[in-house]
Amino acid sequence: MTDLTSLTIAEARAKLSAKEITAVELTDAYIAAIEAANDTLNAYVTVTPEKAREMAKASDARIAAGKAGALEGIPLGIKDLFGTEGVHTQACSHILDGFKPRYESTVTQNLWNDGAVMLGKLNMDEFAMGSSNETSYYGPVKNPWRAKGSNMDLVPGGSSGGSAAAVAAYLCAGATATDTGGSIRQPAAFTGTVGIKPTYGRCSRWGVVAFASSLDQAGPIARDVRDAAILLTSMASVDPKDTTSVDIPVPDYEASLGQSIKGMKIGIPKEYRVDGMPEEIEALWQQGIAWLKEAGAEIVDITLPHTKYALPAYYIVAPAEASSNLARYDGVRYGLRVDGKDIVDMYEKTRAAGFGREVKRRIMIGTYVLSAGYYDAYYLRAQKVRTLIKRDFELAFQAGVDAILTPATPSSAFGIADEDLASDPVKMYLNDIFTVTVNMAGLPGIAVPGGLDHKGLPLGLQLIGKPFDEETLFKTAHVIEQAAGRFAPSKWW
Amino acid sequence: MSVDLATVKRVARLARIAVSEEEAERMTGELNGILGFVEQLSEVNVDGVEPMTSVTPMEMKKRDDIVADGDKAADIVANAPNSDRDFFLVPKVVE
Numbered sequence: 001m002t003d004l005t006s007l008t009i010a011e012a013r014a015k016l017s018a019k020e021i022t023a024v025e026l027t028d029a030y031i032a033a034i035e036a037a038n039d040t041l042n043a044y045v046t047v048t049p050e051k052a053r054e055m056a057k058a059s060d061a062r063i064a065a066g067k068a069g070a071l072e073g074i075p076l077g078i079k080d081l082f083g084t085e086g087v088h089t090q091a092c093s094h095i096l097d098g099f100k101p102r103y104e105s106t107v108t109q110n111l112w113n114d115g116a117v118m119l120g121k122l123n124m125d126e127f128a129m130g131s132s133n134e135t136s137y138y139g140p141v142k143n144p145w146r147a148k149g150s151n152m153d154l155v156p157g158g159s160s161g162g163s164a165a166a167v168a169a170y171l172c173a174g175a176t177a178t179d180t181g182g183s184i185r186q187p188a189a190f191t192g193t194v195g196i197k198p199t200y201g202r203c204s205r206w207g208v209v210a211f212a213s214s215l216d217q218a219g220p221i222a223r224d225v226r227d228a229a230i231l232l233t234s235m236a237s238v239d240p241k242d243t244t245s246v247d248i249p250v251p252d253y254e255a256s257l258g259q260s261i262k263g264m265k266i267g268i269p270k271e272y273r274v275d276g277m278p279e280e281i282e283a284l285w286q287q288g289i290a291w292l293k294e295a296g297a298e299i300v301d302i303t304l305p306h307t308k309y310a311l312p313a314y315y316i317v318a319p320a321e322a323s324s325n326l327a328r329y330d331g332v333r334y335g336l337r338v339d340g341k342d343i344v345d346m347y348e349k350t351r352a353a354g355f356g357r358e359v360k361r362r363i364m365i366g367t368y369v370l371s372a373g374y375y376d377a378y379y380l381r382a383q384k385v386r387t388l389i390k391r392d393f394e395l396a397f398q399a400g401v402d403a404i405l406t407p408a409t410p411s412s413a414f415g416i417a418d419e420d421l422a423s424d425p426v427k428m429y430l431n432d433i434f435t436v437t438v439n440m441a442g443l444p445g446i447a448v449p450g451g452l453d454h455k456g457l458p459l460g461l462q463l464i465g466k467p468f469d470e471e472t473l474f475k476t477a478h479v480i481e482q483a484a485g486r487f488a489p490s491k492w493w
Numbered sequence: 494m495s496v497d498l499a500t501v502k503r504v505a506r507l508a509r510i511a512v513s514e515e516e517a518e519r520m521t522g523e524l525n526g527i528l529g530f531v532e533q534l535s536e537v538n539v540d541g542v543e544p545m546t547s548v549t550p551m552e553m554k555k556r557d558d559i560v561a562d563g564d565k566a567a568d569i570v571a572n573a574p575n576s577d578r579d580f581f582l583v584p585k586v587v588e
Contacts, residue, residue: 102568200548243554312531332581337574343584348511367508383544385537426530442548
């Protein structure tokens, strides 16, 4: 970490516009940091230094001409799920070998239009399927955090593990990420960073490799709440190329920071107090409640009775949609091809070689639950349960609740190659128990650091909001951040 | 509900993923673990509940019925493993 890479986006923006630093200097500092750290952390799968310097140079010219955009000269890392023209875009899968799109995703285009600089593409779980970044074809990412007095390598969470690790380790000023069941919020919680999954429809999904289309949503991971607000303001837009993107004006999210939460009603759902949850998580939750109370919010107990069914319903809906979305990888139009004796043999060999174990598992589950005779019992039932999960939230909001406070994850970061988790896929899935309800209901959710556990590892709190009420989440998360402080790992890499 | 080895092989065939005997056996256990986990949905009363089709109530946007994009065959085949004059090449399908 140099003085330049330690700047938040807001701080760098001020220094750039005051001409105390240049965009090229800032970009060079990040490129040097990546070169020094990436062999160890494996956060980036591709670094684009030439493109970055070229973009930074253009930013400096625009700043000099008084034409700076909202993110002018800010160096960002991009999750490998976002299509970036002419640049490695593989969802960290072998099956997309060599794929370089001839188009740019809407979210990244929005960022470049505002003057941001691309440093490279970030590691992730293959096709965003995972909670530890260990399913990536490019190998696991190491969490820049380690437990006190330990040299054990920890996971950064997933699927946006590269995004969270790069932000926490000062290898980018901020990062794009995506969240289908918790893939922004869980890695943010594991790395002491801030991550927001906006309301479904807030960001365009166009040009983002699809996993589960009714659940996928892009959002930022940043070092603090303000930076997350700045990034989301640029990323969000209505897009004619994504019919599910919503035509509601994008507010200036940063403006909601510092507003009072006095009189706001914060719901505490009793169903999030799960069996076997560590005492530290409960203590963190109580601490969060105390902070919001001190700031003048009213705390109310609420019930979301279908919470426990969100994860099992998710593991029907998400694999079903994935099996359909991933049917396109057939060795014909892009990526890997393994030759076979006829076309079907070619498809089967290509997909067998190209997909990793977790992805195959989910395609198989999805194919099974959608197959003749099982559709009603699994998929249709899961979609009905989803209606009930959403209704739980609607009833709470109708009763006057403004936002809901929960823990972000049931534990802090765990070890890479944890045997217990590797042997049982369902155990790994339980990582998303507090986050997945939000995707099922299409709501916005933010993870903000709340403190450290006894091992010295970060823990996150989650705030869940009404549809398109990200502003309430930002201002409330800001209150928590002011009380909790910010957390950074000590450098060992 | 649980799956047996024959079902796993049938599903793999539907999903167009080649699996070895050993993989199919391993997957049988894994898939049954997941299916056992989702089994708890059967205890939810879903009588009269509409299945969710859209998380946010919205009317599907429709665009004008005009050509808005195209003339980019070269872009479309650019990433193909095997192509010839803007066609994708595949193994012979019809004898």
